[in-house]
Amino acid sequence: MANNAGIWHTTTLQAAQNRPASYQTTTVVGQKRTIDKIQSTSTGGGTGKQPSHFQSASTLLKGPPSLTASAIEYTDDQPLGPSEYTQRREFASTPRSTQDPSLSLGHAIYGLPRQLVANFSRLGIKSIYPWQKHCLLGPGILSGDKNLVYSAPTGGGKSLVADILMLKQVLADRDAKAMLVLPYVALVQEKVRWLRNIVQDLSREALGQGDKDDIKTWARRPDKDTIRVVGFFGGGKVRATWHDFDIGVCTIEKANALVNTAIGDCSITKLKIVVLDELHMIDDDYRGYLMELMATKMLCLSQQVQIVGMSATLTNINLLKTWLQGHCYETRYRPIPIEEHLVYDGKIYLAETTSQLLKTATQLAGVTEPTQSQLQPTRVVKSSPHREFGDPVLNAVVALANETARSGYGALVFAGSRAGCEADALLISRVLPTLSEADPLIQEKRIDLLAELRSLSTGLDRTLEQTIPCGVGFHHAGLTIEERDLVAKGYDDGVLKVCVATCSLAAGINLPARRVILHNARMGRDLVGPSLLRQMRGRAGRKGKDEVGETYLCCQRKDLESVVDLMHADLPQISSCLISDKRRVQRAILEAIAIRLATSQETLDDYINKTMLSYSADAESIRKNVRDSLADLEAMDFIAVDEFSNYQPTRLGKAIVASAFDPEDGVFIHNELKMALQGFVMDGDMHVLYNFTPVYDLGGTTINWRVFWNEMEQLDESGLRVMKFLGLKPTVMNRMLHGATLKETTPEEKDIARRYQRFYLALQLRDICNEVPIHRVALKYGSPRGAVQTLAQTCEGFAAGMIKFCEHMGWGAMGAALDHFTDRLKAGARSDLLELAKITFVKSRTARIFWDNGFKTVAAVANADPRELVPVLMQAQPTKVRLETRDEEKYAEKLLAKAKVIADSANRIWQVQMQQELDDE
Structure with a gap:
């Protein structure tokens, strides 16, 4: 582009900071703050600038100002002495193979x-x-x-x-x-x-x-x-x-x-x-x-x-x-038994079974008449003198996590939002021993973990920089995949004793813990469902590491009635999702016809009879749904009926199934591509990028219209032609900038709103393809780093479907263009770096620095001594780091290990290339 779209535009960032309010095209309940805002709030800064990381090991050893966690004591009628929690308990073991x-x-x-x-x-x-x-x-x-x-x-x-x-x-x-x-x-x-x-x-x-x-x-x-x-x-x-x-x-x-x-x-x-x-x-x-x-x-x-x-x-x-x-x-068997607790107003109520826990919660809510013996808590969390712990729920969460970590076990804390994750992690880290008080071996491992995080292309997150020295990490979708993997591994290896996560982690990854602590059991504003609650509790207990698992549901008074309902709720009855949306039945029928699994009314009936839908709805409603779906598919030109009354997939129908699109999305994509083929803008990147931006909702795309407007003003003539071609109007954007909302009542209005969303996301993809680092793109558009990375990866998968669609429709040139930009997006680089970007760890900024230092081919990297690559990798780090001599040496060792992996990867690729050249001769 004429104005070099890869540059991070300061004017856009300044404008976005001056006007932080954003307007969305779809309603999103419980909108969260961006991670950058969370970090600046947590660290006391508000500039939105990237951290400098001029932090020495002595600063890490000192850590942030310490707080004291509240003590957890037994009630008067409990035996004196150390908490039973600190003593290992014996349970009847599973029968062994010597017995059976x-x-x-x-x-x-x-x-x-x-x-x-x-x-x-x-x-x-x-x-x-x-x-x-x-x-x-x-x-x-x-x-x-x-x-x-x-x-x-x-x-x-x-x-x-x-x-x-x-x-x-x-x-x-x-x-x-x-x-x-x-x-x-x-x-x-x-x-x-x-x-x-x-x-x-x-x-x-x-x-x-x-x-x-x-x-x-x-x-x-x-x-x-x-x-x-x-x-x-x-x-x-x-x-x-x-x-x-x-x-x-x-x-x-x-x-x-x-x-x-x-x-x-x-x-x-x-x-x-x-x-x-x-x-x-x-x-x-x-x-x-x-x-x-x-x-x-x-x-x-x-x-x-x-x-x-x-x-x-x-x-x-x-x-x-x-x-x-x-x-x-x-079976209900668990090799590690779980003790469940309800924590309310600083009091911990033990329930050996779920029914007792329900009874306790019911009595606390006043649903039944309380009896003194049943309501007696087993332990009490003392109130805290620190104003940070004025909320009794937060005070209990921190105290329980502190007790777990100091006893040498792992705690998994579930928070209701990304902001809550980071806030809880910061406060828990401030009550735990600092790095200087930790075991020397643990010190070393935590410094190594910080070095690994710092060596990522996004640099070291400011909040993790404060929490990890104290053995606390957090895990949510706002982090990049690499950051989440390192935090999860650190926790699994015992380097981190506490991991604070969003509720979605319970289903998304396997991270068990001795103690699971639920901070209000909410996901955003809504209480979690019974299935997710059971999954979160199920993370308690590590086979081979713990003899028992513990769960603590910490709730406040206003939530007690809801918590009682949640605990009383049975798991939802499973039924077919085909019954709730005719479009899904359309896809089911289209797939069966396209792959020739059903070609006649008889075979189609047999197919429908074998779905779970046939066990979840009455036969007449199913028949009507199928008839209507067949008529719709024929009207959309996805299927045709031959002279023998057999169903045949059309070219468009085959293309939609091959690309794994929903029929409704397929109609929109087909219309968009047909329009593009009549006037494709080939003298810039934006039209191609727009066409492999997903058409489906990406979790409620929120458009910052101020950023959008500034980006539009800096588009070159090619980009402006794309906007005009798509019907995106500056006058509409100006109204949105001043508080208007996009209408989405008619199909035409929904299509227009979808085009604005796609173009806004395509601007982010353009920056990634032009070597703007993910953390810069995230800062520029006010999105979490993990969300930008997820967008890029989702687009790779969507583009693969688009390429198949084009191939089946006979639009090979369009498919080739999309394929090329998929490679660029994956590499985060311009075309000249695509070969280098095939090497492990060499992407985007790193690839460009390799190029600038004379390593312009895979062969050049393959033939280099790994020690030659260390200074290049040092240049590729996102921030300047001032370390003490001992830490500088460890950092260099990390980079040398990385350089060896890079050299080995380059050698493998080079050997394949040479073999291909020999085969072609």
């Missing part, structure tokens, strides 16, 4: 190879629980002849049952494929690492060579005798195909697309087992219906595909059993 030989994984009944049993043992799993044995030995389960639905509490060992069943199938047949479906990217990545450890050194050499059609596939793979585990998720541009993995670990969307492709090309015959984890999400209003569609397709196949569904929060499991025509199993 069939609890050993090596028992002949399970038929697992010795190497697999050894791998499990190496990872700490030497035997199974009795419930796992009974579940695995259910009728037809181990043989794969019967489907299975089972429910067990969080931490009860659900995953091991599914792992054994998948590995049994894959080890029985060289051609066999298994698929594990998980709801979140973080869980997919974690599970891929786990399964790769499980299958290490396993060989299938004795299974023969497979069928003739597959010999070439195996010959193409040098690891043909190993079990290959591959992760599929939206943010990655995974090149692996159905033939290149044995166990595919997928997000819901990727799994559904993979199944569609496999049915379409007939490779589905190799699929032997599908595991649906977190099966309760099948009635999730946004994504759950895709799980239902996947399972329905499996039930429609002529071959046997074992479907295994599991969850910790299933209620009407018999409905799922009937639908999937399988075996069901339920």
Whole structure:
């Protein structure tokens, strides 16, 4: 662009700071402050500038001004002496394999190879629980002849049952494929690492060579005798195909697309087992219906595909059993028992069972007549002299976390918002020992963790810089993925004793704790649901580390009645999401017709009868919904009816299914691309970037119209033409700037609002592609760093769908342009750096500094001594760091280790390039 769009415009930032109010195009309840505002408030600054990080180790050792946590004491009728919490307690252990030989994984009944049993043992799993044995030995389960639905509490060992069943199938047949479906990217990545450890050194050499059609596939793979585990998720541009993995670990969307492709090309015959984890999400209003569609397709196949569904929060499991025509199993067993508590007005009430906890909460709320013996608290949190702890709920949260950490255990605190996370983490860190008081080994590890965080492209977060020396971290979506991973690892390794997280962490990642503390049990303004409450509590207790888990629900008076209702509430009954939205039925029908699973009225009826919808609604309403959906699909030109009354997918219908779009989104995308092809603006970046910005809602896109206006004023002629082409008017933006709102009552108004949203997000993508660091983009647009990173990754996945759409529609040039910008977005760089950006750790700013220092090719990096790369990496750090001599040496060691990884990565890429050159000669 003429004005160099990659530059961070000071004028925009100043204008945004002068007018911080933003106006949104959709209603968002409980709007949160930006992370930058939170940090400036927490640290006493308000400039919005990036931290300088001129902080030496002596400053870290000193830490922020200390506070004293309130003491937690027993009530008068309790025995004197140390708290029972500080003493290890004995519980009856699970029967061992010496008592019951069939609890050993090596028992002949399970038929697992010795190497697999050894791998499990190496990872700490030497035997199974009795419930796992009974579940695995259910009728037809181990043989794969019967489907299975089972429910067990969080931490009860659900995953091991599914792992054994998948590995049994894959080890029985060289051609066999298994698929594990998980709801979140973080869980997919974690599970891929786990399964790769499980299958290490396993060989299938004795299974023969497979069928003739597959010999070439195996010959193409040098690891043909190993079990290959591959992760599929939206943010990655995974090149692996159905033939290149044995166990595919997928997000819901990727799994559904993979199944569609496999049915379409007939490779589905190799699929032997599908595991649906977190099966309760099948009635999730946004994504759950895709799980239902996947399972329905499996039930429609002529071959046997074992479907295994599991969850910790299933209620009407018999409905799922009937639908999937399988075996069901339920258990409430937990290897680590949980003690539950209610904390109110500084008093801690113990409940051995949930019913007692409910009774206590009911009496506190005045619902029933109180009795002195039942209401007597076991312990009391003393009031605090510090004004920071004037709120009794906050005072209890800090005191409980302090007690846990000082006793040597891990505490997981759930807060209702990102701002709450950081505020709680700061206050908890101020009552814990400073870095100088910590064990020397822990000191070293915490300084190492700070160095790793500092070496990230975003630099060291100001709040983490204050909390980590005291052993406290926080984890929320406002942090980048790299920051969240480092914090989670630090907590899991015991470097951090307290992790404060948003409620969504309970479902998104596996971080168990000795003590789980719920700060008001809210997510934003709303009380959490019973399923999420159970998942949060389920994080208490670490197998192999703790003998007991503890949960503390800290609530205030105004919430008591709501808390009582929440605790009394049963888990929601699962039902089909297809019943609530006709568009989902349209997608279900379109997918079945596009992949030729249903082509006639008879086969379509059979398909619909195998959905969970057929067990959740009356037959007549389903028939009417199907008739209306078929008419709508035909009107939208997605399907056609031939002379034999059979259904055929149109080119557009196939393109929408191949790209995994919803039909409604597909209509909008098709219209946008058709319009673009008539007058595509090729002399700039904005039109391409706009076209691979997602069309669906990204969590309620909030537009800062002041920033938008300033960016518009700095657009070059090409960018302004794109705006005009899309119908985005400066006059409308000016009205929005002065407090107006975009109307979204008609379909046309909704489309216009969607275009403003997409263009605003495309401006952020433009900056990323032009090497503006993520933290700068976040600061410029007033968004959390993690939100900007999520936007970039979501766009990568969406662009992959757009490319497929263009290919199926015969728009190859458009697809090639989108593909190029996907690479640029992933690299965060301009075109000249794309080759360098393939190297591990070399992205965006780092790639540019490598280029500027003469390392302009992969070969140049591959042939460099890693020590030569350390000064370059030092230049690439986002801030200048003044460290003492000892810490400077440690920092250099970290960078040297990073340089070695970079050099190794470059060598591997270079070798592949040289081999390709030889093959081409």
